[in-house]
Amino acid sequence: MLTEVYKEMLGAKSVIRDLAGRAAERGREIGYENVFDYSLGNPSVPVPDAINKSMIRMLTEMDSRSLHGYSPNPGIPEVRDAVASSLSKRFGIPYKREHIFMTSAAASALAHAFRIVTSPGDEIITFAPFFPEYRPYVNLSGAVLKCVSPDTESFQINFDEFESMINEKTMAVLINSPNNPSGVVYSEETVKKLSGMLSDAQKKYSHAIYIISDEPYREIVFDGKEAPCISKYYDNTIMCYSYSKSLSLPGERIGYMAVNPAAEGADILVDMAVQVSRGIGHNCPSSIMQRAIAENIDLTADLSVYEKNMNLIYDKLVSLGFTVVRPGGTFYIFPKALEEDSVAFCNKALKYDLVLVPGDSFMAPGYFRMAYCIDTEKVERSLPVIEKFVRSEY
């Protein structure tokens, strides 16, 4: 009999996908270059040549049975070594092969992390605004997602509400900094306060509470800064990473889960992830992609365009009187809408061929998201359109 859980989910439509679909449709009418589509968080910069060159070289030179052959479930040993050594050097944390579990990008890393540290009914707390998929990701793992409402002043953490939400069922906290959709990077102060509160809660409830740190935007940080590395501030941290954004290859599905060597259970968490894989049909990410990553371990695509776009948009929005927190990274910005109903606001924008996503999708109604991973030239052309929209409607 078809399971009701998944059948019932069929009705719900993704607002973002729906908007992207409308943008594409409008594009067919007036030319996609005339639609200012800020809906989708899809990397717009090319994949570094070095990645493609590595792949071509391997396809040309390697024995095809080795190249395309089975990878052990937690990943090819040399690839895990390369990831561990790169993380160690960068963050000064002694990661070793046994702490690294290669995954089909961040979604898969999260799916494993949730299942390792929670039993059905346990709670995972996250902070609005957040990526809407967190809800099915967590709830379908058997755990329960609890959401702290946004600190709209700064999009850091609403600690008062967070504190009231922690209880004996809290097994993990899911964070995402640099953040989709706000673009905000958690400050050192935020990370320290979070870490302190969780340490206290661990003592109070006599069990580990893990931070599951979803970090696909780690490499996209502005003003020459680095995002505070959560694992440096809190031992029980499971880092979930994806190369989708930093290398512009979201379709290849490659990333990893990195367990802090100082975490409780650090010696068995990756082995447990291997067991999780058996249940969810994960075996390993593509072998050739694993090898291509390892050969180019510290490489990123040229991500500078995102900062350029952010500055153009931020300055324009400020000049038009928007209330907006300046993004510290990612390719998103999350301004306050000019009316309370952000769905209505975004619908009005559509008339100007401006595709914006209402904050309701991210548990922060009254705001809207712009994904500025588009060509700078298009961003520039969109600025007078944004101005026209605002002047005419508000």
Add this chain to the structure above:
Amino acid sequence: MLTEVYKEMLGAKSVIRDLAGRAAERGREIGYENVFDYSLGNPSVPVPDAINKSMIRMLTEMDSRSLHGYSPNPGIPEVRDAVASSLSKRFGIPYKREHIFMTSAAASALAHAFRIVTSPGDEIITFAPFFPEYRPYVNLSGAVLKCVSPDTESFQINFDEFESMINEKTMAVLINSPNNPSGVVYSEETVKKLSGMLSDAQKKYSHAIYIISDEPYREIVFDGKEAPCISKYYDNTIMCYSYSKSLSLPGERIGYMAVNPAAEGADILVDMAVQVSRGIGHNCPSSIMQRAIAENIDLTADLSVYEKNMNLIYDKLVSLGFTVVRPGGTFYIFPKALEEDSVAFCNKALKYDLVLVPGDSFMAPGYFRMAYCIDTEKVERSLPVIEKFVRSEY
């Protein structure tokens, strides 16, 4: 708190992996060419050049953002079209894009299929001997795996026991033909009888019972035959396929789930699979692998070596007096051991550097599996060693 489910699984070791490890260790002592390692089902024939050439061409010519960009969750539309059209032509079943769901190989296809057609506590029946991973695959999905003991005469289906096991909780039957580990292909008679019994059971219990047909060895069939296509005999069939064996690229994790267009719910099963993906962290198989497959849709590696190896081994085993069913496909053979305790039998074989896997792992004690996906030259060298082992020990 670390979940007990996965923690408890850590103790259990895979007998096959353990044996493969011992074979590798012995190989370091005496040279791997002197270890007759029949433990692992890892394809030994090269990947067709055309696959690598397609990949090199795409890496050279395509825009990297398109090539490595997000694939829609159920797969790239043109790739799904190519799979549907190839299956339609071959089996005369009108598959369309909407029936095809691209997956990270068969394990992932199965993980989706189980979750679509069962709710927690529902039962899935399978037939010994079977791939040992079926148990965690099914049980960790929330369903319960029930096992019919083997029909050791022919390794077809023990229908009497099967009939007694069907009840109102039976939602699916999981089959694998050509079969790992027996090498047997279900005959048309078997498939018709299975189909008839399930049709009756569907009426009796007033709900659909799906056949989940795991077909990674579909292309490896001997004597110029084809394995009966299950979907042709039973409407409610969900085919789970992998290119791991037919194209020798198990590390690239690519395959699909194909829903019979005549199945109950055929219009929503793939959409439901998309929802399942959200929970288990699956997004799509690698984009470049999807495209490489589509460009070479009807291609296989040169699989003839497996039949050659099978004949050599089968003839030798028969001449030595083994009771053995001649494989109709795959790269496995599953003879009866020369003593009741097949673990003891395989341990004795190890002294001759013959690595065989006890049937206990496949729920068929008293038998043993040989995976003859190794070079023919090595198979030939192993024959006198098998003879020596048998003559000396029995």
